[in-house]
Amino acid sequence: MRIGELARRTGISERALRYYEEQGLLTPERRPSGYRAYSDADVAVVRRIRILLAAGLNTAQILEVLPCIVDEGGRLTPDCPELVDGLLRQRARIDEAIGELEATRANLDTIIGGERRAS
Numbered sequence: 001m002r003i004g005e006l007a008r009r010t011g012i013s014e015r016a017l018r019y020y021e022e023q024g025l026l027t028p029e030r031r032p033s034g035y036r037a038y039s040d041a042d043v044a045v046v047r048r049i050r051i052l053l054a055a056g057l058n059t060a061q062i063l064e065v066l067p068c069i070v071d072e073g074g075r076l077t078p079d080c081p082e083l084v085d086g087l088l089r090q091r092a093r094i095d096e097a098i099g100e101l102e103a104t105r106a107n108l109d110t111i112i113g114g115e116r117r118a119s
Contacts, residue, residue, distance in 0.1 A: 003028075006038045010046040017046070023059040025049055025066065044071060051076055056094050061086075 007014045020026045021036070026045060028036040048069055052062045065087075068080035078084050 001038050001040075003036050003038065006042060006046070009043050010050075012046055012050070020046070020049060020059070024063050025059060047071070048076060056090060061090070 001009075003014050003017055006012075006017060010017075017026065021028065026038070026042060026049075028038045028042065031037050045066070048066065048071060049062055052065065052069070053059075057065065065078075065083055068078055068083040069076050070079045078087065
């Protein structure tokens with residue numbers, strides 16, 4: 001299938017699909033005409049990429065973990081034991097970022113509360 005069909009089937013823009021290709025996440029065949037040719041399997045790959053992006057991984061991390069991720073009935077699971085450790089580290093970074101954001105929100109709430117009392 002051509003890139004427009006993959007975009008239609010996945011709901012992802014052609015631009016994003018080209019970006020995934022630039023990052024090495026998708027490797028379509030090239031026709032003699034230069035057109036990209038995607039397979040039905042690429043629909044599932046794009047789905048996995050989107051889920052991993054939504055889980056907070058960047059494209060470089062996804063490039064590393066994508067070969068070790070399997071789709072089991074619509075649920076992504078790690079297929080390589082070492083992948084779990086990396087995902088746990090990623091979750092710890094997210095937890096740390098959440099803590100920092102909560103502290104920032106508390107500081108802002110203090111400032112907002114002070115403004116209300118002064119009014």
